[in-house]
Amino acid sequence: MLINVPETVVADALRGLAAAHPELTVDVENRVIVRRDAPVAGQVGLVSGGGSGHEPLHGGFVGPGMLSAACPGEVFTSPVPDQMLRAAAAVDSGAGVLFIVKNYTGDVLNFDMAAEMAEDEGIQVAKVLVNDDVAVTDSLYTAGRRGTGATLFVEKIAGAAAAEGMPLERVEAVARQVNENSRSFGIALSACSTPAKGSPTFDLPPGELELGIGIHGEPGRERRSMMTSGEIAEAAVEAVVEDLQPRNPVLVLVNGMGATPLLELYGFNAEVHRVLEQRGVPVARVLVGNYVTSLDMAGASLTLCQVDEELLRLYDAPVKTPGLRWGV
Amino acid sequence: MLINVPETVVADALRGLAAAHPELTVDVENRVIVRRDAPVAGQVGLVSGGGSGHEPLHGGFVGPGMLSAACPGEVFTSPVPDQMLRAAAAVDSGAGVLFIVKNYTGDVLNFDMAAEMAEDEGIQVAKVLVNDDVAVTDSLYTAGRRGTGATLFVEKIAGAAAAEGMPLERVEAVARQVNENSRSFGIALSACSTPAKGSPTFDLPPGELELGIGIHGEPGRERRSMMTSGEIAEAAVEAVVEDLQPRNPVLVLVNGMGATPLLELYGFNAEVHRVLEQRGVPVARVLVGNYVTSLDMAGASLTLCQVDEELLRLYDAPVKTPGLRWGV
Amino acid sequence: MLDADFFRRWMTATAASVDREAERLTALDSPIGDADHGSNLQRGFTAVAAALDKEAPGTPGGVLILAGRQLISTVGGASGPLYGTLLRRTGKALGDAGEVSAEQLAEALRAGVDAVMTLGGAAPGDATMIDALVPAVDALGDSFTAARTAAEEGAVATTPLQARKGRASYVGERSIGHQDPGATSAALLIAALAEAAGE
Amino acid sequence: MLDADFFRRWMTATAASVDREAERLTALDSPIGDADHGSNLQRGFTAVAAALDKEAPGTPGGVLILAGRQLISTVGGASGPLYGTLLRRTGKALGDAGEVSAEQLAEALRAGVDAVMTLGGAAPGDATMIDALVPAVDALGDSFTAARTAAEEGAVATTPLQARKGRASYVGERSIGHQDPGATSAALLIAALAEAAGE
Numbered sequence A, B: 001m002l003i004n005v006p007e008t009v010v011a012d013a014l015r016g017l018a019a020a021h022p023e024l025t026v027d028v029e030n031r032v033i034v035r036r037d038a039p040v041a042g043q044v045g046l047v048s049g050g051g052s053g054h055e056p057l058h059g060g061f062v063g064p065g066m067l068s069a070a071c072p073g074e075v076f077t078s079p080v081p082d083q084m085l086r087a088a089a090a091v092d093s094g095a096g097v098l099f100i101v102k103n104y105t106g107d108v109l110n111f112d113m114a115a116e117m118a119e120d121e122g123i124q125v126a127k128v129l130v131n132d133d134v135a136v137t138d139s140l141y142t143a144g145r146r147g148t149g150a151t152l153f154v155e156k157i158a159g160a161a162a163a164e165g166m167p168l169e170r171v172e173a174v175a176r177q178v179n180e181n182s183r184s185f186g187i188a189l190s191a192c193s194t195p196a197k198g199s200p201t202f203d204l205p206p207g208e209l210e211l212g213i214g215i216h217g218e219p220g221r222e223r224r225s226m227m228t229s230g231e232i233a234e235a236a237v238e239a240v241v242e243d244l245q246p247r248n249p250v251l252v253l254v255n256g257m258g259a260t261p262l263l264e265l266y267g268f269n270a271e272v273h274r275v276l277e278q279r280g281v282p283v284a285r286v287l288v289g290n291y292v293t294s295l296d297m298a299g300a301s302l303t304l305c306q307v308d309e310e311l312l313r314l315y316d317a318p319v320k321t322p323g324l325r326w327g328v
Numbered sequence C, D: 001m002l003d004a005d006f007f008r009r010w011m012t013a014t015a016a017s018v019d020r021e022a023e024r025l026t027a028l029d030s031p032i033g034d035a036d037h038g039s040n041l042q043r044g045f046t047a048v049a050a051a052l053d054k055e056a057p058g059t060p061g062g063v064l065i066l067a068g069r070q071l072i073s074t075v076g077g078a079s080g081p082l083y084g085t086l087l088r089r090t091g092k093a094l095g096d097a098g099e100v101s102a103e104q105l106a107e108a109l110r111a112g113v114d115a116v117m118t119l120g121g122a123a124p125g126d127a128t129m130i131d132a133l134v135p136a137v138d139a140l141g142d143s144f145t146a147a148r149t150a151a152e153e154g155a156v157a158t159t160p161l162q163a164r165k166g167r168a169s170y171v172g173e174r175s176i177g178h179q180d181p182g183a184t185s186a187a188l189l190i191a192a193l194a195e196a197a198g199e
């Protein structure tokens, strides 16, 4: 691995982020990334965070039109409440703060504690839970569906809503609407290696793949022998579309898990589009790239987000972050 | 691998690129990617290309402010002259066409043939060779220094020059100036696997790394046992700075080879900045990400490009491509 | 009677044993989780030991509340708030007393474990730390050693279970056959308690 | 005398042997190159065979010019323009004749190889296809079999050399000890010539 020692991986990355992005305020010691012009008067502050190892999520999505601040935890470990509290204080203009939380026990518990602490300090906090992963079917007997690729759409669209000056309840409602209209499904062709462990988190021989994976190096729901890109696209689209049953056009995120070459990802996108067309699902926008990653895992995830005119307008609105940028 | 069959990898990726980017005209059969509004009246056309597997280079850099067209070859195989000829014809507004060629025997020979053919058809063609890789020291006895990361800077800055309406000789001179002021050095922590071969192109046990690699899965000049990110940064900066001897501020590209997590890449960037500061090299701009890749190789490369005020202005000028976007 | 010093020894013994077992805990968290449980607790209990060194609270409750706060502020993940809450609530239940009896500790610990169940929503049999903590608390009436044995047996007993809470629940039936990392670390916590008692 | 049919047989025999040896050529291109030489030539000679089937030029020169053009248009990489130029220039040197002698072929092939050396700038000893082609042309005066043997020996002789042209030159001294893939495929081309001649 291209690291110094496992213990400093997150701090090192934050120093490097600071060096590359003068438009962000990076508090390396306290692990908070804030857009430099925060708090923005009259605008709701958007705070997200989670374990590191998913970059550009979340730190790479801080900036005008998206997140106000991000809190990176250790690799695959949710951050601690102190970070979210600090972030909330930094971005609250008085219009309140929305916490965007991926649905994992750790993230939920830590953000919950932070929300209590923030409210004690007089900051108005709303929370939205992202839980888009259809691979986790039986959520009665699990920690509930995981939050994965839809996080990007929630952060982008809620970010645009906040930038338009919408009040906290509206921004929260928009974020919730995005989440409710999003579903994801992921597949892995290799496990990832965390710096602390130094070797793959699970054993996946070449020639086999895992269907229904998350973004934390955990294995999926099912192991299969290798499938073609077209077959994988069929499985992913089927899983997502059957659950979402979209009637409106969708935003498509064809997301790389980290080590899958863009060449392959674009090829996968072609197959996804072929299957969507067969199923008569109209496509509004497409995003292909490594956005919600799992360190050096090879594989991909598909996220569809059904949009109405307002969500599409907010998606198209300008965004200026290290990881996503258009219109400015 | 996330593919159908090795034979269709490039065509599949082009179909996927077309589906994701309606602002590009993608000729899948003839393998040419052209910005939809080409030719742009009064502007020099910029054509580049090379083997596939380096995405987003080059196809992801087609668009206003950067390339007019790109020609993707098979994986790691330079494209054929017919592609460049077709691209030149598509983008020539009468102001002429600049071929941006990475210095590899195959690329040079094929672009040379294409240039001859284009001139036979009355298209004015200039060529600039990118050869920035300092790992290839002894260029008298080699095919000359390879073209690697500097290609991004050449394409970006020459693209801005063309967008400003500069004539062919000026655009060519700017491109040449960028190349002459750029140097790169790459390291690999793993080999990559090409779709045709299906397994790593060379053997690199964990705990060892290769210094002085190119972008085609070839091994480097030297094998070492694992170094820290800081030690690697020292080696890379030393190699580049000793050769470039920059006096002006530099653009910094900390480039991932494909499978190195952004988390690690930002950490490496921190170390690069530490070493540059120690050496007193002033930094004008920083770009961190997977831009000039080598399929699923783990590792990174460092490119420095010394800039004067004009080059910096052109670098900062708006660009709107799938892989690089700002200011629009 | 158990004084502040006893509780400090409990925490430092936990820190030491988490250090020793960190790799095993992370390895257990690999096939069914995200391979961080060992490093999470190592980071947390190192901070706990450092804070106790620095602040040296004078009461059993003070020691556990400080330890719980440290875990919440340094661990993250699921185990941070859960173990943090366990220690904080246990500490709160012990109140301001300078010394407490083993019975008082058992009662306070039960309050702590209840708080964890409320917070995380896990019940016994869900293959979580609860499966080691509940039997330990039940056995604490007998002796520290009995609690240690009960916790260890509880941890081992998670192996055939399907996880229903936390990350391990995501792999569904594939979690069957793996011992839960959190139950394993909970057994270390209880073993350290017996160690602090010199048992 | 050698007619168009002979040259077609040469090309299809080359296509068949490149097909058979593609994996080996790619494997040779792995440690010192970019692992594509086999698939490059496979793609090229498949196109050559298809084009010859379709157009069936009536002269030896016509066959080689068409084959060379196909290679240039379908292979890419270094070997596409180089092999393409080799066949095109050889074909051009053969002119319009309906039949040519072995001596005329040898002379034309020398013109082709010279063109490759001019285009690529490689000299004998640089560990490229030239190291198989030059000795083959030299030996062609004797017999096709002699040319085949010379080409094969030339290819093998690249093993101890340091590559000075093409990608293999980038690995510097580490190219020593590896047989050049292009020299190896050049030996296949010459062996196919002997095969077409029934030797």
Ligand SMILES: Nc1ncnc2c1ncn2[C@@H]1O[C@H](COP(=O)(O)OP(=O)(O)O)[C@@H](O)[C@H]1O
Pocket (backbone or CB within 6 Å): A076, A077, A078, A105, A106, C029, C033, C034, C036, C037, C038, C040, C041, C076, C077, C078, C079, C080, C082, C116, C119, C120, C121, C122, C127, C128, C129, C130, C165, C166, C167, C180, C181, C182, C183
């Ligand atoms: N809801 C819950 N209730 C009780 N314990 C839980 C719950 N969720 C997870 N755990 C415990 O936490 C352990 C995992 O901790 P850790 O790996 O540190 O956190 P994370 O799962 O966030 O990576 C599990 O093995 C389990 O024992």
Ligand SMILES: Nc1ncnc2c1ncn2[C@@H]1O[C@H](COP(=O)(O)OP(=O)(O)O)[C@@H](O)[C@H]1O
Pocket (backbone or CB within 6 Å): B076, B077, B078, B105, B106, D029, D033, D034, D036, D037, D040, D041, D076, D077, D078, D079, D080, D082, D116, D119, D120, D121, D122, D127, D128, D129, D130, D165, D166, D167, D180, D181, D182, D183
């Ligand atoms: N300048 C040159 N002159 C002659 N032959 C060359 C030259 N450069 C490369 N070659 C030959 O081409 C072979 C490589 O071909 P190939 O792998 O198809 O192309 P690439 O190197 O572009 O991937 C080498 O093994 C060598 O024999």
Ligand SMILES: [Mg+2]
Pocket (backbone or CB within 6 Å): A051, A075, A076, A077, A078, A106, C034, C036, C077, C078
């Ligand atoms: Mg975790």
Ligand SMILES: [Mg+2]
Pocket (backbone or CB within 6 Å): B051, B075, B076, B077, B078, B106, D034, D036, D077, D078
């Ligand atoms: Mg090649």
Ligand SMILES: [Mg+2]
Pocket (backbone or CB within 6 Å): C029, C033, C034, C035, C036, C037, C077, C167
């Ligand atoms: Mg864990």
Ligand SMILES: [Mg+2]
Pocket (backbone or CB within 6 Å): D029, D033, D034, D035, D036, D037, D077, D167
């Ligand atoms: Mg090659």
